[in-house]
Amino acid sequence: MRTIFSIMTDAVAYGMVLFIISIGLSIMMGLMRVVNLAHGAFAMIGGYLASYAIRDLHVHYSVAILMAVIGTIIVSIPFEILLYRRIYRKSDPLIQVLMTIGITFFIIGIVNFIFGPSLKSIPLPQTLSGPLDIGFRMLPTHRIFVIACGVVTALALWLLIEKTEFGIKLRASVDHSGMADALGIRTEIIYAVTFALAIGLGAFGGVVGAEILPIEPFYALRYMVTFLVVVSVGGAGSILGALSASLLLGLADTTGKYLAPEFGDFFFYLSVIVIVFLFPHGLFGRSHA
Amino acid sequence: MSEIVVTHVPHKRSIPFGQEAVGALSIIALGAIGYFLYPDDLAFLTRLIGIAFLVLSLDLVTGYCGVATLGHAAQFGVGAYAAGIACVRGITDPVALLAVGVFAGTIMGLISGALITRFRGLPQLVLSIAVGQLVAALANKLSWLTGGSDGLSGITPGKVFGIFNFDMYSRTAFLFSLGVLVIVFVLLQRFVRSPFGLMCRGIKDDDLRARMIGVSIYPRLVVMYGVAGAVAGIGGALTAISTGVVGLDSVSFERSAEVLVMLVLGGAGHLWGALAGTVIFMIFEHIVAAANPFHWMTLVGLLLILIVVFAPRGLIEPVLSLASRFKRKGEAA
Amino acid sequence: MTNLLEARGVSCSFGGLHVTRDVNFKLTAGDRVALIGPNGAGKTTLVNLITGDIAPSEGQFFMGGDEITGLSIPDRVRRGLVRTFQTTRLFANLTVADNVALAIMQRKRITRRFFSSSTELPEVRAEWSEILSHLGLAKLAYRKVVELAYGQQRLIELAIGLALHPKVLLLDEPAAGVPHDEAPKILEAINRLPSDIAVLMIEHDMDLVFKFARRVLVLAAGRLIFEGSPDEVTADHEVRRAYLGSYADARRAT
Numbered sequence: 102m103r104t105i106f107s108i109m110t111d112a113v114a115y116g117m118v119l120f121i122i123s124i125g126l127s128i129m130m131g132l133m134r135v136v137n138l139a140h141g142a143f144a145m146i147g148g149y150l151a152s153y154a155i156r157d158l159h160v161h162y163s164v165a166i167l168m169a170v171i172g173t174i175i176v177s178i179p180f181e182i183l184l185y186r187r188i189y190r191k192s193d194p195l196i197q198v199l200m201t202i203g204i205t206f207f208i209i210g211i212v213n214f215i216f217g218p219s220l221k222s223i224p225l226p227q228t229l230s231g232p233l234d235i236g237f238r239m240l241p242t243h244r245i246f247v248i249a250c251g252v253v254t255a256l257a258l259w260l261l262i263e264k265t266e267f268g269i270k271l272r273a274s275v276d277h278s279g280m281a282d283a284l285g286i287r288t289e290i291i292y293a294v295t296f297a298l299a300i301g302l303g304a305f306g307g308v309v310g311a312e313i314l315p316i317e318p319f320y321a322l323r324y325m326v327t328f329l330v331v332v333s334v335g336g337a338g339s340i341l342g343a344l345s346a347s348l349l350l351g352l353a354d355t356t357g358k359y360l361a362p363e364f365g366d367f368f369f370y371l372s373v374i375v376i377v378f379l380f381p382h383g384l385f386g387r388s389h390a
Numbered sequence: 391m392s393e394i395v396v397t398h399v400p401h402k403r404s405i406p407f408g409q410e411a412v413g414a415l416s417i418i419a420l421g422a423i424g425y426f427l428y429p430d431d432l433a434f435l436t437r438l439i440g441i442a443f444l445v446l447s448l449d450l451v452t453g454y455c456g457v458a459t460l461g462h463a464a465q466f467g468v469g470a471y472a473a474g475i476a477c478v479r480g481i482t483d484p485v486a487l488l489a490v491g492v493f494a495g496t497i498m499g500l501i502s503g504a505l506i507t508r509f510r511g512l513p514q515l516v517l518s519i520a521v522g523q524l525v526a527a528l529a530n531k532l533s534w535l536t537g538g539s540d541g542l543s544g545i546t547p548g549k550v551f552g553i554f555n556f557d558m559y560s561r562t563a564f565l566f567s568l569g570v571l572v573i574v575f576v577l578l579q580r581f582v583r584s585p586f587g588l589m590c591r592g593i594k595d596d597d598l599r600a601r602m603i604g605v606s607i608y609p610r611l612v613v614m615y616g617v618a619g620a621v622a623g624i625g626g627a628l629t630a631i632s633t634g635v636v637g638l639d640s641v642s643f644e645r646s647a648e649v650l651v652m653l654v655l656g657g658a659g660h661l662w663g664a665l666a667g668t669v670i671f672m673i674f675e676h677i678v679a680a681a682n683p684f685h686w687m688t689l690v691g692l693l694l695i696l697i698v699v700f701a702p703r704g705l706i707e708p709v710l711s712l713a714s715r716f717k718r719k720g721e722a723a
Numbered sequence: 724m725t726n727l728l729e730a731r732g733v734s735c736s737f738g739g740l741h742v743t744r745d746v747n748f749k750l751t752a753g754d755r756v757a758l759i760g761p762n763g764a765g766k767t768t769l770v771n772l773i774t775g776d777i778a779p780s781e782g783q784f785f786m787g788g789d790e791i792t793g794l795s796i797p798d799r800v801r802r803g804l805v806r807t808f809q810t811t812r813l814f815a816n817l818t819v820a821d822n823v824a825l826a827i828m829q830r831k832r833i834t835r836r837f838f839s840s841s842t843e844l845p846e847v848r849a850e851w852s853e854i855l856s857h858l859g860l861a862k863l864a865y866r867k868v869v870e871l872a873y874g875q876q877r878l879i880e881l882a883i884g885l886a887l888h889p890k891v892l893l894l895d896e897p898a899a900g901v902p903h904d905e906a907p908k909i910l911e912a913i914n915r916l917p918s919d920i921a922v923l924m925i926e927h928d929m930d931l932v933f934k935f936a937r938r939v940l941v942l943a944a945g946r947l948i949f950e951g952s953p954d955e956v957t958a959d960h961e962v963r964r965a966y967l968g969s970y971a972d973a974r975r976a977t
């Protein structure tokens with residue numbers, strides 16, 4: 102019983118990390134139709150920046166998160182202007198794949214050249230380390246924190262997209278990009294803002310999830326596939342889809358590793374194949390055909 | 391009704407088997423340069439030829455059919471493991487091992503094709519990755535069969551045609567691989583110009599149009615994947631035979647991504663592009679990567695970005711358009 | 724006489740937009756039918772429905788008594804149902820000859836050959852070179868399609884359609900975009916077709932409709948509102964209101 106509970110907590114926490122990182126990618130794919138394989142690379146930059154800020158600049162964890170998110174967005178701007186703009190809504194997936202893999206390799210090389218090729222820890226503050234008593238059970242505080250971050254992110258995004266003017270324009274651009282142009286909505290600005298939002302979320306997830314997905318030199322490659330799978334299973338552009346896909350895959354992966362540690366990856370990818378085959382446009386996605 | 395003036399199209403002037411002869415002779419000439427000028431690097435050049443098969447195979451599905459895949463190393467790895475395991479278990483004749491590689495590669499190709507070509511776009515990409523990773527996970531876990539993360543070693547093939555021993559300078563391995571490459575390349579040259587190959591290029595251009603002339607696309611692509619699997623399987627088997635080991639790197643995601651880079655570097659949709667890309671990339675890697683793997687990654691990333699932005703059709707394109715201009719001039723004269 | 728193609732109660736809607744409403748018609752051997760109607764009437768959509776590109780929400784299609792509603796696109800093509808596209812869809816990176824040759828080879832079931840030559844096979848070559856020279860495209864045989872002018876590409880659409888030896892040929896505005904002096908080639912090509920096949924042509928140019936059609940179907944807002952000979956159509960009050968307007972008056976005046 103105890104193990105089931107702690108597995109569940111781990112699974113949900115892991116799922117939430119996947120969600121926070123992948124939702125940015127999902128929004129980008131829904132709106133700009135860019136298969137951004139470099140999304141994990143930006144999450145990695147966030148992790149490296151946070152680690153540097155805490156260990157070398159000795160700032161507080163919360164400040165480090167802020168610095169990491171803003172820093173990553175600033176770093177991403179030249180990529181957006183010079184490269185991503187060329188491939189927005191371009192239908193040839195091969196070109197997108199190649200360019201974003203190129204960006205991934207480039208970032209991995211540069212980041213490891215600057216910060217050194219080793220595992221980067223992001224030390225937690227006192228309040229988040231250690232266990233938390235939730236009445237009938239003790240749970241690691243950090244896990245609770247991650248889950249809370251995921252819930253807050255989901256709610257904030259939902260509010261942003263459903264209730265604000267930006268959200269209305271965003272949805273208009275997703276559904277009819279030609280129409281949005283005609284209505285005077287500047288799609289390039291919408292795209293740029295969405296890109297920054299996506300990258301920021303990726304960096305945020307990279308930092309708060311570092312206990313679960315450790316920041317290491319090949320982070321961007323190691324989890325590239327996982328993030329893509331979340332979006333594909335959830336359906337591009339859907340918050341609910343990304344959330345359920347993250348939790349589902351988090352659960353499958355965690356229990357798989359627990360029940361059959363030898364074959365963890367195997368069952369993970371097998372279930373991905375089955376799900377994608379049954380729901381090619383994702384659990385909650387719409388066909389863009 | 392007006393008189394219809396029927397002006398028939400003049401026949402294209404072409405020498406029968408001319409292209410094939412040029413292809414075979416060029417590869418042999420390049421091979422001779424490698425053999426005589428770089429006798430110390432033959433092991434590396436043999437590995438290069440093995441990878442060239444994988445890139446040619448990828449060209450068949452990506453360059454000729456437009457399938458975006460990031461899991462193509464699986465075809466190669468399965469061929470390599472099959473040949474390696476067969477060799478360890480007693481089949482030592484190199485030609486028989488090649489046949490084993492071809493067989494395993496074809497089966498793997500058909501299975502992958504059935505899974506990957508069902509959809510287009512994002513689901514296709516994700517399926518290709520998942521299939522590749524599934525094979526990698528299996529290769530890792532079935533360690534009683536594959537050697538797991540230690541790799542499969544102890545592959546000691548017999549003599550080629552019962553005459554030529556595999557020597558420590560890789561001379562036999564190199565010449566054997568080169569010979570197989572020449573044969574496969576010539577066959578592929580015919581294959582891509584065959585009705586089947588032409589139809590695949592048509593499907594890549596516009597699949598709705600292809601269906602509207604009566605083509606069922608899915609079975610075509612699965613068959614093409616089978617052929618690609620066979621070609622990659624040969625490469626895998628050759629690599630297993632000539633290096634004596636098969637490691638997890640032969641089925642890795644990095645391998646799949648790398649060969650995609652090679653293909654695009656050279657030019658997808660041309661057999662020559664695939665070969666050129668392999669040669670340039672592998673030699674470049676041989677020189678730079680040894681120094682610092684992270685500098686290597688930076689450079690590959692930069693290279694890839696530059697290609698996509700400035701030469702999306704690959705380095706072979708300017709060469710080809712120059713060649714066709716010469717040809718047209720020749721015909722006009 | 725056998726029905727080559729029949730539509731029974733076909734309807735289709737996109738979202739809330741009813742683009743096709745309860746359409747019924749028959750095409751018999753030797754039919755030369757024009758389908759006319761204002762822009763956005765749903766003519767192209769009707770062709771898409773017939774060929775299986777989109778599925779109807781209601782109704783069925785039959786060919787020679789067999790229902791084809793659930794068949795895939797290629798299956799319908801193999802039964803002789805052939806179309807051309809209003810906005811050209813060609814194999815853009817192949818040569819003109821390759822485009823037509825692919826259709827011929829597919830019809831002859833030789834696209835499964837792995838090692839023979841393709842476009843230059845004598846029996847294939849003879850066919851495409853004849854089709855291309857009839858359409859005045861012989862000189863362009865070895866040019867890539869992307870390099871050609873739009874009007875020439877339109878003629879290649881027709882060439883592919885002819886190469887498939889259709890039983891029912893659906894032409895979606897074959898003359899639109901074709902230079903004026905080339906346009907007669909289209910009618911000549913259609914006249915050269917075997918007389919027992921059915922041809923349905925969507926066309927806005929009423930001169931062409933008069934030269935081609937013995938029967939006219941008029942589609943407006945997704946509904947077939949009229950069927951009759953070309954002269955009856957121009958005389959009909961409702962059709963004139965829906966579509967023909969000034970054209971019919973002008974014709975009457977001359």
Ligand SMILES: Nc1ncnc2c1ncn2[C@@H]1O[C@H](COP(=O)(O)OP(=O)(O)OP(=O)(O)O)[C@@H](O)[C@H]1O
Pocket residue numbers: 737740742760761762763764765766767768769809
């Ligand atoms: N895939 C689709 N999704 C939504 N609406 C569509 C779709 N295809 C067509 N329509 C709409 O259906 C209506 C009929 O279009 P269709 O192309 O069939 O007209 P048409 O009669 O061929 O016109 P034209 O003479 O301009 O070629 C139009 O209002 C069009 O916007």
Ligand SMILES: [Mg+2]
Pocket residue numbers: 766767768809
């Ligand atoms: Mg139309």
